[in-house]
Amino acid sequence: MLELYGCKKELLNDIAFIKKTMLEAAKIAKATIVQQYFHQFSPYGVSGTVIIAESHINIHTWPEHDYAAIDIFTCSEDMDVDSACTFLKKALKAKQHDIKDYKRGNLEMIKKVRDLQTQHRHQ
């Protein structure tokens, strides 16, 4: 989860620029692009999703706050998420940023629930 603060307002409201930048970020991250969708909000703001084979990359921009929220969600350890974040920060001319990693899908819980179901079937 990448938060970009103090971005250049005009860029955050330019859907063509946001689309180009997000697709470039996906390439830099070594992701396999499956599909993309971008939407311009009125009076301002852009939302976009790049579906990648490894999951997705999303953006929502708030030009009125010079702020963009980006998610890079991946199930691959081969993706270069750090380089994509560095690129996005520079491209949107962010003055400050914040990056948080969040691990999805607890493997122990997956196993525990499966074992319980197996026991249940055998009873």
Next chain:
Amino acid sequence: MLELYGCKKELLNDIAFIKKTMLEAAKIAKATIVQQYFHQFSPYGVSGTVIIAESHINIHTWPEHDYAAIDIFTCSEDMDVDSACTFLKKALKAKQHDIKDYKRGNLEMIKKVRDLQTQHRHQ
């Protein structure tokens, strides 16, 4: 961020069911649907995004793990995220779930960066 464990495998690999369920969840959350995109992976797994006026709702399924990861990202306080989560858990027949809230966009940081930029322009 909603993690669903012990879901019914067949449902997680049924793109038509996932699409219908995610659109229903968006309605239950009182979201305004803008666009949607769903993708069936081979040999299994579905990814989907519902772009909503309030941001987005995403799903990635791993039928091989009976697991689905869902994000409900909203900039509106009027959305009923809890009801959507309850619905999704039941629809996918999850045995266990985990919900985590994560606040995006630090308003103090937005203000701080803006004040710094204003000061800089006035110097």
